[in-house]
Amino acid sequence: MLDRNKNRALTGVHFMNGDCACAEGALMAGCTFFAGYPITPATEIAERMAQRLPSVGGIFIQMEDEIASMNAILGAAWAGAKSMTATSGPGFSLMMENLGLGLVTETPCVLVDVQRGGPSTGLPTSVGQADMMQARWGSHGDYEIIALAPESPQECFDLAIKAFELSEKYRMPVLIMMDEVIGHMNEKVIIPEASTVKPYPRRLPTVPPDQYLPYHPGTDGIAEMAIAGQGYAVHVTGLTHNEKGYPEINSRAQAEMVQRIVQKIRLNTKQIIMLEEDQLENAEIVVVSYGISARIAQLSIQQARNEGIKVGLLRLITVWPFPEEYVQNLAAKVKGLIVPEINMGQMVREVERCSHGKTQVIGVSHPGGGLHTPEMILDAIRRAKE
Amino acid sequence: MERTEIRISGFGGQGIVLMGYIIGKAAAIYDNKNATLTQSYGPEARGGACSAQVIVAAEKISYPILVAPDILITMSQAAYNTYRVGLKPNGILLYDNMLVKLTADETAKSFNIPAKNIAKDLGRQIIANMVMLGFLVKITAVVSQQAMEQAIAASVPPEFLDLNLEAFKRGLAYQQA
Structure with missing residues (x-):
């Protein structure tokens, strides 16, 4: 019998690289779904997730490319999972389109970019930090983003947990901007007991299905999110949509939607910034x-x-x-x-x-x-x- | 304890990065110090130039990159030619004398061991890296013997543990000619 809750924590003192520590942090945070495509220097994250996810009853899928990877983690999130993908520059570029879909559909998930030298294929095996503005502005349209930058394997672990927390709290994709040196560097990583980190819960509907509006903000500006298949009918679209989720192609709906996805971050910067x-x-x-x-x-x-x-x-x-x-x-x-x-x-x-x-x-x-x-x-x- | 910087160099396939991993793990976990391991490698899986950089210190290591190594381990001529220049004055040089020929003007405190040959005698050339780890402990004591043995045990496949530990002990016991 799998002890899924216990298995999410590899409790102990490890000599571990940043990529593996990031994966372990994700598992600790309750991640049960990873879809990705291998790319240096992020491959170790995928390898680690492939190795470890079965022990927590999770699913790993190697997708055909990074466009599909990003889409898969959005779908998994709507199915109720905490989901993640990891890539490097070239893959990050491919993920930009569906990162936008994640932002506009307010889908919690975590995207890791282990930065290498660019542009294009660039330097697969060596370090870069040149995706920082892409992280902010890489997808088209207006939005705010959350991106975290660890400086050590221990912080890769800690910030992976934090990224999942923020993604659930603000109902949006969160980026972890690592780099090749941190990703491949081994250092001491201390992983606590599973009981010390509770996976941050999804903000589930507090109203019955017939009253549920998937994009109706609560008093703090964040909307409740139903899990697909539990009786709550949702429409998920990349088109500008109203509170019900239905496409509404006019400037009023645009103003409401864009202002909400921007303001939920702008009004909370003090709580978010570390x-x-x-x-x-x-x-x-x-x-x-x-x-x-x-x-x-x-x-x-x-x-x-x-x-x-x-x-x-x-x-x-x-x-x-x-x-x-x-x-x-x-x-x-x-x-x-x-x-x-x-x-x-x-x-x-x-x-x-x-x-x-x-x-x-x-x-x-x-x-x-x-x-x-x-x-x-x-x-x-x-x-x-x- | 002062910060000790170690560069391990050779070519891909010799287990260079594994050596760095074991040293780092021994120091960080079993000797309860701090350690970082960084690595440089090219796109080739085997045969390309390869270097692993380890820093061991009692304090937190804020700067995880080598400034000038205190210890240089070379397991190929190319590695010696490339990395010798970075060694700190009065630094320690460990090398496999079957694979590396020192230049006539070598001034480093150098120690040699036929690690590859010793490994061959034990039946597997691939464990030359473990022989060299034993020699490292003998010459420098940068990590304790016990910590290194624990780190090896935690890092190699169980069915080959005895062989790896035997290789380590041969390096530890080696008397330089």
């Missing part, structure tokens, strides 16, 4: 970074501190929604913001936008295939100091 602050108390210069780049920056910060420069780190655990207000306040207080990232300048644009010209913003670009040297970031810190 940041890590390190040595910010007396900092004159602050490095703003995320994922592996934030880890690299820590050595540069230590070196700069040894030179007497007061520098701290703001690590974006949540990259989307972007902490606009926080960065705006920070910009008013410091001499410079340094933004190292493994792309030609993406999140640095957000930092610049939110700084409103109140401080100098220095991006430290790296085109990918490798990591910044500590000196690259240290040089930028020194420049900001002058």
